[in-house]
Amino acid sequence: MNKREQILNLLEEYPELVRKAALLRYELRRPSTLSPSDMIDAMNFRRGLGEVPAAGSLSNKTMYIALNYREKAEQANRELLDEIVGRLAPLERRLERLEHYVSLLSPRMAKVLRLYYFEERLWDEIASELGISVRSAQKLRSGAVDKLVEMYDFIEREL
Secondary structure: OOHHHHHHHHHHHHHHHHHHHHHHHHHHHOOOOOOHHHHHHHHOOOOOOOOOOOOOOOOHHHHHHHHHHHHHHHHHHHHHHHHHHHHHHHHHHHHHHHHHHHHOOOHHHHHHHHHHHHOOOOHHHHHHHHOOOHHHHHHHHHHHHHHHHHHHHHHHHHO
16 A cells, blocks of 8 residues: 555544544543452352341451452453553554644645545535535645645655
8 A cells, every 4th residue: 555545544534543532532531440349349259149248257268369359350450441541542643643744734725634534524515615616625635635645755754
């Protein structure tokens, strides 16, 4: 896949990438984890449903298992958060880079790309909003993609 195709693919994937980043940010703020007390309660095998354990009814072995399981649960929760961050960080870098590069284009080129790819608007709507023909809007898009290819190529050559 050449650079132009990569840029077009990135632009076309933009709305889906934004949705995925939003999902990951939500999971990072509100992870689905088990609390340590939930784990300890689950390990109290001797209690029947709805029964309250009598004082001192937990054996040392049960408590050891519960505490060990608690540590494992905390480790699993940390690993889950690390995995979310590991997926979110590169995704946000890709999105921020693309958004920044688009902001460096001429205002009309940037607007065409934002409307077409970011907002998923139709060519008729874009042309009407800009007061130009559909063909002119498509030419602006093509020129904007060429400029993005130049920007990405420049950075890859220089870094």
